[in-house]
Amino acid sequence: MSGVRVLVGTRKGAFILTSDGARKNWDVSGPHFAGWEIYHLKGSPADPNRIYASQTSSWFGQVLQRSNDGGKTWAPAGNKFAYHGTPGTHLWYDGTPHPWEFARVWHIEPSLTDADTIYAGVQDAAIFKSTDGAQTWEELEGLREHRTAGQWQPGAGGLCLHTILIDPTNPKRMFIAISAAGAFRTDDGGQSWTPINKGLTSAQIPNPTAEVGHCVHRLAMHRSRPNVVFMQKHWDVMRTDNGGESWHEVSGNLPTDFGFVIDVHSHEPETIFVVPIKSDSEHFVPDGRLRVYRSKTGGNDWEPLSNGLPQQDCYVNVLRDAMAVDSLDSCGVYFGTTGGQVYASADAGDHWMPIVRDLPAVLSVEVQTLSA
């Protein structure tokens, strides 16, 4: 019997939601690390019992937790994220130089093949790697020392590296995204990085060919087609078919192309999901209606999915790391809201039901597909 384990990070702790393959009845475990911000949890594809969690606090800094038993028990791992050498400066909000300062881990990306190898995307933007199960961390400093890094500026949430995608066919190729520097790609395991932002346009950036400075909110790919990457930008839903060499817009008939999350159906590489948000000034869904939009054509042609979702007086947001898909035969889709609801669909978005309604604001959602 197969099942799923949904890993939910919130403003005040972590929750683990489990169900069998029917995905109708759920057990809720938590809060784990009560009172702390849990920016992200993610399990290892190589060993589903191995889960890593980023536990942070404005008071007490960064803790990195590790579980070896599927989230039943946890132990603190290494939390020393020291920039390589003497970090320089990036630009502050007012355009003045500002020293690089570590704040927190936004995103954890375990290796696809080795449970002890993990990448961490952090604020201020950098990527770290551990090869000993998160006991020690080394920066892949080629990114932060990129020739453009001195021009990077933070988005409203900070200068955060929030997305890491590993090419399933070539582990030396990875895509990352930084708010508000843009997207970058490495082809040598993280030693060197190339900005991949051609085709992105932003009203706030006067130079239409700006190499960096774009506020990329999220990237997603299907494992079978790693050269095709989808992007939810601050405004605009974008797509590349050549590994980021160029992007084109696929916002199409979306009611608004502002948003944070984007994800890809686990079995249909051209089926993608977004949650449109009204605007960058009003971070909630349009018209008081919570709707996921699905495109079965890789963008441009979108349909609203609302069956089981609130359609009046709803003013939640869905943050960038708060959507995930499982890989059961009928693809499950999950997302969490700033109102504390976690919704699940066992049929690729046709029907939705809340798993939980009253958690703290949800920061991240990941799902593990488990076999008995």
Place this chain on the structure above:
Amino acid sequence: MIRVELPQHLRTLAQVGHEVTVDVAGEPTLRAVLDALEAHYPMLRGTIRDHVTQERRPFVRFYACAEDWSHEPVDTSLPRAVATGAEPLLVIGAMSGG
């Protein structure tokens, strides 16, 4: 023997009660006590002081004998009452935020 009171979140992290004790060789200073505390409880490294700079985290404060020691030089000797174990060193999470 030096007594140290920890805030709730750090007690949970270190899996200890509200007060722990550490031994410090020689004259106890804030730096020496924190070094000993982190040696006993390595999961507390980085939570009270920054890993790299060793500076007190901004929202953490130190109190001893009803006085704020947060801005004292870390190599200043702690009060006699703390050194003898009569009084604890308090590590406090500042009342800020929500």
